[in-house]
Amino acid sequence: MKSMRSVAFGMACVAGALTTTSVFAATTLESVKEKGHLQCGVTSGLPGFSQPDEKGAWTGIDVDTCRAVAAAIFGDAKAVEFTPLTAKERFTALQSGEIDMLSRNTTWTLTRDVSLGLNFAGVNYYDGQGFLVNKDIGVDDATQLDGATVCIQAGTTTELNLSDYFRTKGMEFKPIVFDTSEQTVQGFAAGRCDVLTSDRSQLAALRSKLTDPSSAKILPNTISKEPLGPVVRQGDDQWFNIVKWVLSVQINAEELGITMANADEMLKSDNPSVQRLLGTDGDMGAKLGLPDDFGHAIVKQVGNYAEMYDRNVGPDTALGLERGINALWTDGGILYAPPVR
Amino acid sequence: MKKQTVNSRPAGPKPWYDPRVRALFFQVISLAVVFWVGWVLIDNTLSNMQSRGISTGFGFLGESAGFGIIMHLVPFDATMSYGRTFWVGLTNTLLVSAMGVVAATILGFVIGVARLSSNWLVAKISLVYIEVIRNIPLLLQIFFWYFAVLSNLPSPRQSVEVGGALFLNNRGLYLPGPVTQEGFGLVWVAILVAIVAVVGVRMWAKKRQMATGQIFPTFKVSVAILILLPLMVFFSAGQPLEWDVPALKGFNFGGGITLIPELVALWIALSLYTASFIAEIVRSGILSVSQGQTEASKALGLPNGLTLRLVVIPQAMRVIIPPLTSQYLNLVKNSSLATAIGYPDLVAVFMGTTLNQTGQAVEVVAITMAVYLTISLLISLFMNLYNRAVAIKER
Numbered sequence: 001m002k003s004m005r006s007v008a009f010g011m012a013c014v015a016g017a018l019t020t021t022s023v024f025a026a027t028t029l030e031s032v033k034e035k036g037h038l039q040c041g042v043t044s045g046l047p048g049f050s051q052p053d054e055k056g057a058w059t060g061i062d063v064d065t066c067r068a069v070a071a072a073i074f075g076d077a078k079a080v081e082f083t084p085l086t087a088k089e090r091f092t093a094l095q096s097g098e099i100d101m102l103s104r105n106t107t108w109t110l111t112r113d114v115s116l117g118l119n120f121a122g123v124n125y126y127d128g129q130g131f132l133v134n135k136d137i138g139v140d141d142a143t144q145l146d147g148a149t150v151c152i153q154a155g156t157t158t159e160l161n162l163s164d165y166f167r168t169k170g171m172e173f174k175p176i177v178f179d180t181s182e183q184t185v186q187g188f189a190a191g192r193c194d195v196l197t198s199d200r201s202q203l204a205a206l207r208s209k210l211t212d213p214s215s216a217k218i219l220p221n222t223i224s225k226e227p228l229g230p231v232v233r234q235g236d237d238q239w240f241n242i243v244k245w246v247l248s249v250q251i252n253a254e255e256l257g258i259t260m261a262n263a264d265e266m267l268k269s270d271n272p273s274v275q276r277l278l279g280t281d282g283d284m285g286a287k288l289g290l291p292d293d294f295g296h297a298i299v300k301q302v303g304n305y306a307e308m309y310d311r312n313v314g315p316d317t318a319l320g321l322e323r324g325i326n327a328l329w330t331d332g333g334i335l336y337a338p339p340v341r
Numbered sequence: 342m343k344k345q346t347v348n349s350r351p352a353g354p355k356p357w358y359d360p361r362v363r364a365l366f367f368q369v370i371s372l373a374v375v376f377w378v379g380w381v382l383i384d385n386t387l388s389n390m391q392s393r394g395i396s397t398g399f400g401f402l403g404e405s406a407g408f409g410i411i412m413h414l415v416p417f418d419a420t421m422s423y424g425r426t427f428w429v430g431l432t433n434t435l436l437v438s439a440m441g442v443v444a445a446t447i448l449g450f451v452i453g454v455a456r457l458s459s460n461w462l463v464a465k466i467s468l469v470y471i472e473v474i475r476n477i478p479l480l481l482q483i484f485f486w487y488f489a490v491l492s493n494l495p496s497p498r499q500s501v502e503v504g505g506a507l508f509l510n511n512r513g514l515y516l517p518g519p520v521t522q523e524g525f526g527l528v529w530v531a532i533l534v535a536i537v538a539v540v541g542v543r544m545w546a547k548k549r550q551m552a553t554g555q556i557f558p559t560f561k562v563s564v565a566i567l568i569l570l571p572l573m574v575f576f577s578a579g580q581p582l583e584w585d586v587p588a589l590k591g592f593n594f595g596g597g598i599t600l601i602p603e604l605v606a607l608w609i610a611l612s613l614y615t616a617s618f619i620a621e622i623v624r625s626g627i628l629s630v631s632q633g634q635t636e637a638s639k640a641l642g643l644p645n646g647l648t649l650r651l652v653v654i655p656q657a658m659r660v661i662i663p664p665l666t667s668q669y670l671n672l673v674k675n676s677s678l679a680t681a682i683g684y685p686d687l688v689a690v691f692m693g694t695t696l697n698q699t700g701q702a703v704e705v706v707a708i709t710m711a712v713y714l715t716i717s718l719l720i721s722l723f724m725n726l727y728n729r730a731v732a733i734k735e736r
Binding site: 087136148162163176189235 | 409595693698
């Protein structure tokens, strides 16, 4: 009888262990506060977006998006730990709760938004797909690429765009799909393919990795829309709102002329929009479950959108990308953040 | 029987002290726990996925895929379904695995035998081959064969050309493809007849050897029949075959048969790597046959080749087969490293692109695991059947 009782006890233990895993923990904000840092999924190395610098500190526009969220929650932009993820791993890592948010150069599409149990919290870079070709093949336009061999990185929307583009143009192509962006460049450099395709923001960076960058050029064609932005799990609206509004605060800060340098000075501003954004007036932070000065912390520590852009991908960086459509709506771009009020 | 033994005991123990009842009880409990845990895991996964708004089910297999695949043995284009991408990936995996198994077996046997050769140079070359190849990680070897060799090949416009029909460049090896014309059916018939004739000759030769002891040159005659008969029919039917010769069109060659470098690199790497293990297995198998067998065979006057073929190898096979099976299984599973160099195998196509576009990780991973399990179990099954056929027959 004793042994039977111990078996029953063992079963009860197993049952307990299994059922606790299915119970949902606290909200994402609470669990982030409890562990004291934000866990953020980024790329394993993509210049301008997320890449460790020579000291091992992560830099990039996607990294800064994470830092801004950390600044909003903790008042400390350094309270972030980064999880490098491949394109294949990223959604599973977010779904399973391994990371709190994903800021990994990820295109917002209907399927991803709807069927993966995820929500896109905005756009931090508007991109589009382009082509990098070897100058030797004498092509000036993507419509001359019939019969070309194309190197692509696995697990991205580029694979579908490429196929759609060639099909609608009635052209043929041969895709070579590599696992990582390093292998893709290697394949292109080894002459395995005539064309390398990726988001335009990437092509410049990938081209700079070639032994002889002048041997390749970027074609003028943009064949797709690639709105890239941070992603959160579905079902936690508070967290979704936080990530969404952190990005909006950065864009609004640029519009209002608040910068890292003048953030403290602006606290004295009598412009009501500035006051609401920096938390000297109103309770915007409390509504989100954040400190009232969260806006000030973001701009002071990470900067407004323009500063984030210029520092990582702007004309003075290795990527050298002009603002283009990523400029404010007032400057001829399409960045238009809803007002903080 | 059971009842009798229980009844025959004068005062049987109470059921919970009866060891057999206890054993049965605990086995049933264990089994129930295993099933229950499995069910809870599946149920938990499904309900969690549902509560988080993640789509489940296999409906995605019918949706159109929308991406291209460079190499497909079954017809495929981007408008076909995700289910079709599964078959494309599976056939590509099976192709490279089958090619690898054949090449690794032949190479492994040759090197394993050479390793035991009395020729010092041959034995040492085999030794060096085995020690170098099996001690370098396979992934590095695949990269070597892919990137090191690829970057040394010329571009399509400067292809290495053999007789205007065979082209080698960094896009692959282009061969003329045979296109059968009307009347080629006769050649197929001739080949079939030749095979039947060869089997007949072999049976007759064996019978004659058993009866009279005379040896018939079966091998030479078989080869002659297999080559000459179809050739004669081919020419008398007016050569009903044309060649689709590859030609440079735009950036790349078109027409004919293309062996893409990814396939070749993966095939070479898998074959060389596995062959080094097979060689050692073959060596251990041959060494397990006692020296006395060789001596006895020599005493009968059999030359070296025949001693090896008729006396040593058949006995060595009993030791070789079980570990050889493991090597075949390893080769098939290692073929999934294809994804690193862009060969479109099951893992690269189905568990890569398809998984990513649909986001249905649980289903796709489950299907892929089931496929590898099935392939491996089938290989084991056939190797076990073969093993039973060559095992010592107790008489």
